Amino acid sequence: MKKFVIDKKSIVFYLISIIGILVVDQLTKVIVEASMQLASSHTIIDKFFYFTYAQNKGAAWSMLEGHVSLFILxxxxxxIxxxxxxxxxxxxxILTRFGLVLAFAGMIGNVIDRVRLGYVVDFIDFIILGYDFPIFNVADMALVIGLGLVILEVLLEGRNNG
Incomplete structure (x- = not known):
């Protein structure tokens, strides 16, 4: 069995990445809560990009609303x-490692909200080609981009081995 190898420079980079994402995520959520009323919206780019304050009491798209303890678990x-x-x-x-770091930071950011508030603060709102995407936050972006990097590396590895 091969021993897990990671250099100190990478550890520092990963820790700074996690902390940076958590700080930006939590700071943006505090700013939104302090400066916006629930369900209010500010136009950034008309008919495309808005800041809309929402409280997600469930999982993605508010599924299973009200099961905060389950989502924390x-x-x-x-x-783990x-x-x-x-x-x-x-x-x-490298893509898998950094992807997992991003996904971990995103997951922690939303768990902090659930523990602290009982819901997740969302505010990034896009309408693309007439479709109003679910409102999300910085932690969600980190999670999705991170998992995307893991999937990308798996696909590239399969392509190179196949």
Missing amino acids: IGFVAG GMIFYFLKTKENE
Whole structure:
């Protein structure tokens, strides 16, 4: 079995990334809560991009609303899974490692909201080609981009091995 290898420079980079995402995520949410009324919206780019204050009391798209304890537990289990998967990565799996760091930071950001408030603060609102996407936040972006990087590396690795 190959030993997990990571240099100190990478550890520092990953920790700074996690802390940076958490700070930006929590700071933007505090600013939104302090400066906007629930359900109010500010136009950034008309008919395309808005800041709309929403409280998500469920999972994605408010599914399973009202089960805060379940989402905190799922976050805890997912966090352990991400750490375990990270420790199983190879040194050259850079996209997977950074993807897991992003996803972990995003998950922590939303768990902090659930523990602190009982809901997740969302505010980034896009309408693209007439479709009003679900409102999201910085933590959600980190989570989605992170998982996208993991999937991308898996696909690239499969392509290179196939």
